[in-house]
Amino acid sequence: MDKMRGVISIAELTNDEIEEIFALADGAEKLRTERSASGRIMATLFYEPSTRTRLSFESAMQRLGGSVISCSDMRTSSAAKGETLADTAKVVSAYADVMVVRHNWDGAVRAMAEHADVPLINAGDGGHEHPTQTLCDLYTLRQEKGQLKGLTVVVCGDLKNGRTIHSLVFALARFGANVVTLAANGMELPQYVIERLELEYDYSMAPVSTDDLSAVMTETDALYLTPKQPHQLALFTQVDEVIQGHLNTIASGLRYDAFYMTRKQKERMKEGTTNGSYPTIGPEFLRAKRFQDTVVMHPLPRVDELSPELDKDRRGIYFKQAAYGVPVRMALLKFLFDRREGKAIKRKKKFSPVYQSRGAWTPVPQSKLRGPKGAVVDESTF
Numbered sequence: 001m002d003k004m005r006g007v008i009s010i011a012e013l014t015n016d017e018i019e020e021i022f023a024l025a026d027g028a029e030k031l032r033t034e035r036s037a038s039g040r041i042m043a044t045l046f047y048e049p050s051t052r053t054r055l056s057f058e059s060a061m062q063r064l065g066g067s068v069i070s071c072s073d074m075r076t077s078s079a080a081k082g083e084t085l086a087d088t089a090k091v092v093s094a095y096a097d098v099m100v101v102r103h104n105w106d107g108a109v110r111a112m113a114e115h116a117d118v119p120l121i122n123a124g125d126g127g128h129e130h131p132t133q134t135l136c137d138l139y140t141l142r143q144e145k146g147q148l149k150g151l152t153v154v155v156c157g158d159l160k161n162g163r164t165i166h167s168l169v170f171a172l173a174r175f176g177a178n179v180v181t182l183a184a185n186g187m188e189l190p191q192y193v194i195e196r197l198e199l200e201y202d203y204s205m206a207p208v209s210t211d212d213l214s215a216v217m218t219e220t221d222a223l224y225l226t227p228k229q230p231h232q233l234a235l236f237t238q239v240d241e242v243i244q245g246h247l248n249t250i251a252s253g254l255r256y257d258a259f260y261m262t263r264k265q266k267e268r269m270k271e272g273t274t275n276g277s278y279p280t281i282g283p284e285f286l287r288a289k290r291f292q293d294t295v296v297m298h299p300l301p302r303v304d305e306l307s308p309e310l311d312k313d314r315r316g317i318y319f320k321q322a323a324y325g326v327p328v329r330m331a332l333l334k335f336l337f338d339r340r341e342g343k344a345i346k347r348k349k350k351f352s353p354v355y356q357s358r359g360a361w362t363p364v365p366q367s368k369l370r371g372p373k374g375a376v377v378d379e380s381t382f
């Protein structure tokens with residue numbers, strides 16, 4: 001993991017690092033008491049709407065004793081005057097110790113990270129990735145099911161445009177969970193995700209019985225990816241006559257540990273392409289014996305994919321999942337600050353500007369003066 005970069009993709013965190021973050025999240029109360037981020041500042045730059053991600057990051061930072069600066073609406077920031085993302089990243093780097101950015105363009109957060117001098121956290125970039133949601137999702141599954149390895153998770157809905165899905169399937173594959181995909185027609189996983197699963201995680205495709213999943217969706221064809229390692233398995237839905245012919249022959253009777261439902265990402269679709277059937281979880285699912293221990297997750301917001309009946313059922317764990325956003329993000333922030341500090345000791349010193357009022361001025365030690373006129377200090381003092 002590049003210590004300066006923060007987290008742009010879930011691929012930048014190793015499994016061990018994810019476990020380390022989860023161990024910190026388990027002790028979130030201790031992080032709170034210790035005020036682990038006291039004196040630090042987090043900037044949130046959200047170019048797209050958000051409730052959970054933004055507020056849970058802000059709550060996490062405040063619970064760690066740190067503070068938060070933000071633009072309440074990026075349309076009122078200098079972006080509206082034509083400022084580039086690169087310039088914004090450079091400028092905000094001088095105001096904060098970490099930046100949390102959401103943007104509607106795929107890759108925008110990575111581009112900003114190239115120009116930032118502080119770690120950047122991707123809070124969702126277009127239809128691409130949402131790595132911190134994945135941390136919350138994995139943590140929720142681990143809390144509910146004890147471990148990730150060997151679980152079978154059905155990812156459901158708009159798998160094409162849902163960025164939470166793209167980060168999640170890679171992470172599930174890495175932890176040895178079985179990934180079953182049940183896409184709305186025309187919203188299958190993008191080819192690049194499938195290819196990466198095949199190339200990097202050794203998955204291969206095979207058909208599966210749709211009878212198993214008819215409580216959620218009836219009009220669909222299904223396929224699954226069987227890995228060369230026996231513990232990994234993924235199932236894919238596709239609109240394909242040939243595949244349909246193979247259905248019901250293989251892998252019926254799988255144990256499903258979780259359904260991960262997503263909403264249709266209308267904002268990423270061309271008008272006129274948003275109609276058609278969409279999977280839903282409701283009474284039929286709740287009554288099916290096969291799903292009696294299957295938990296239902298959703299990154300939220302939901303629209304009409306989940307029936308309200310599920311809210312009162314022990315298997316509907318999406319509000320818990322949203323609540324874990326705070327301890328998990330507290331843990332991630334603490335992890336990144338610790339990393340950065342560790343590195344700052346070894347790294348060649350780098351200087352960032354500090355602006356202080358005359359009254360508060362304390363002379364910068366001579367040894368630290370390198371830049372123009374002494375208006376610079378070692379970043380390790382942040």
Ligand code: NCD
Nearest residue numbers: 052053124164263299300301
């Ligand atoms: C998700 C997102 O923004 O990608 N929401 C979230 O962060 N919890 C899912 C969505 O908007 O559908």
